[in-house]
């Protein structure tokens with residue numbers, strides 16, 4: 273294997289370098305192994321991105337690989353429990369189950385959920401489109417609506433693409449405002465940054481500040497310069513008051529490059545007019561002088577960034593809060609500036625190979641919730657299975673998801689799944705969710721896959737590229753996620769256009785590496801990053817710090833930032849209602 277080198281002391285010990293795929297941080301790991309046996313997993317000191325850092329979870333790569341409970345072949349649920357079946361039989365039965373549902377009840381009677389691990393899976397990311405096309409259903413769901421959906425909508429509106437998301441430049445900022453994120457526990461999200469503990473300490477060491485807004489005293493709050501408790505779901509008021517104060521004190525910096533690209537910027541002052549720090553202090557629980565000091569320090573710092581994550585995404589005012597935090601970055605001149613919120617420039621730029629996203633083209637049948645980019649919110653899923661009528665979900669495919677645990681009202685979903693006529697799960701384990709499947713298809717472990725991080729290089733705080741071939745070849749009787757997708761696509765979509773069939777056949781023959789290679793050829797680093805240079809640099813290739821990307825980063829045809837003021841202003845009515853209710 274190209275990335276394995278013999279160490280000097282013992283000939284049997286070999287080293288393998290790859291990227292940990294268990295969270296967003298993309299830490300480089302050094303795996304010592306003797307043939308098929310993993311001896312140790314350590315941080316790779318030569319990885320230009322993570323420089324040796326790993327968290328205790330990295331060793332779970334070995335645990336997962338060796339776990340005797342991990343399914344090694346497909347199983348079918350029978351009256352006598354789970355029975356192992358062969359891959360060809362399982363794939364045929366799954367295809368037949370799906371076809372039977374769709375013939376009896378229509379295409380959309382089959383639902384599909386794409387879970388979080390999918391975005392950490394190179395082969396999966398590069399081939400999922402093939403699977404979805406072959407399923408021909410509009411009943412799609414994913415983890416997005418219980419996670420980062422507001423980020424996508426804000427970026428689609430402002431910058432013209434749902435994935436064009438600015439990332440905090442933590443390596444250079446002098447003031448980081450963290451609202452509803454706990455990177456010391458989570459290792460960071462929509463901010464791929466290994467070793468956040470050190471990065472936050474470094475901000476303080478260079479006389480900068482880390483300020484945390486969280487209803488809990490978190491691990492991150494513990495090491496921050498300041499922590500402010502906030503009443504849950506009132507962040508929108510804090511952000512409005514900050515905006516109000518920014519204008520009141522003359523801190524708005526409307527001659528920055530970003531601000532001059534936003535024609536509606538003059539309407540922003542009005543937005544926050546009625547929300548003075550005094551007016552929100554009681555309800556948020558943060559005193560007015562504290563809000564004013566925060567604004568002063570944020571605006572007077574050499575650089576600063578407002579970063580909002582899960583705690584403000586998955587709450588009543590998630591979208592408006594994410595919008596306001598981006599608007600604060602723009603009006604203070606912090607977007608696209610060193611130490612502010614910056615756009616990564618990854619070697620595979622998914623922005624250029626996917627649609628910009630759309631909101632509310634369709635609505636879910638039962639609860640009338642809007643779709644985003646063809647996916648309905650997960651909270652609509654159980655009703656779509658339980659409520660009878662045309663379009664009711666009768667069959668389901670669960671791809672790397674455990675929504676009985678991970679989505680609201682799991683009990684109801686549990687019941688709904690038990691009533692389906694046919695269900696298949698692509699999962700390693702019999703879980704709270706996959707236990708309802710008729711058939712479980714288990715893919716190979718992360719150590720048996722090639723990896724290049726298609727997703728998280730796009731959210732990384734420093735531009736890098738790294739590819740690792742699989743550490744272990746997959747066994748003959750095992751399958752990759754991407755192989756399962758393509759085998760099912762072949763069975764379900766025999767009449768696909770010739771080009772689609774060709775791509776499927778080529779990917780099956782040569783692996784998703786050929787799709788990676790194509791993507792790199794269209795990327796902005798096509799000279800420096802090729803399969804050859806990646807293989808020659810098993811620790812990764814350093815592509816430099818984040819740099820100014822405006823106006824090129826904008827995907828709107830007019831190359832301007834569209835603030836969509838009317839759309840967001842309309843939502844202030846709900847904010848007023850909340851304040852009224854509080855005052856009653």
Ligand SMILES: Nc1nc2c(c(=O)[nH]1)N[C@H]1C(S)=C(S)[C@@H](COP(=O)(O)OP(=O)(O)OC[C@H]3O[C@@H](n4cnc5c(=O)[nH]c(N)nc54)[C@H](O)[C@@H]3O)O[C@H]1N2
Pocket residue numbers: 386387388389390393415418419671672673674675677678679698699700701703715753
């Ligand atoms: N209460 C609460 N709920 C939450 C959250 C929270 O903080 N609190 N967080 C939310 C967030 S941010 C997210 S992203 C979602 C995540 O929720 P889900 O999308 O449901 O994903 P997971 O629970 O991470 O994993 C789902 C399954 O994938 C399987 N799996 C792991 N790797 C692979 C693989 O490579 N291939 C396949 N086929 N299967 C694999 C695992 O065995 C597991 O059963 O949960 C959300 N729900």
Ligand SMILES: Nc1nc2c(c(=O)[nH]1)N[C@H]1C(S)=C(S)[C@@H](COP(=O)(O)OP(=O)(O)OC[C@H]3O[C@@H](n4cnc5c(=O)[nH]c(N)nc54)[C@H](O)[C@@H]3O)O[C@H]1N2
Pocket residue numbers: 295296388419451452453454455457458459460461485486487488490502503504505506507581582583584587
């Ligand atoms: N060990 C481990 N690490 C993980 C994961 C995992 O399952 N296990 N999942 C990964 C995934 S998929 C993701 S998306 C990331 C998420 O990573 P983060 O975005 O850092 O999310 P959390 O750790 O859930 O932190 C959210 C914080 O928001 C706070 N909060 C809750 N409500 C509010 C509110 O109304 N206002 C404010 N201001 N704060 C609020 C909570 O107290 C919590 O501290 O974590 C990743 N890392």
Ligand code: SF4
Pocket residue numbers: 292293294295296297298299325326327328329330459466
């Ligand atoms: S921080 Fe995330 S990527 Fe890094 S070692 Fe831990 S789980 Fe893996």
Ligand SMILES: [Mo]
Pocket residue numbers: 388419
């Ligand atoms: Mo997540």
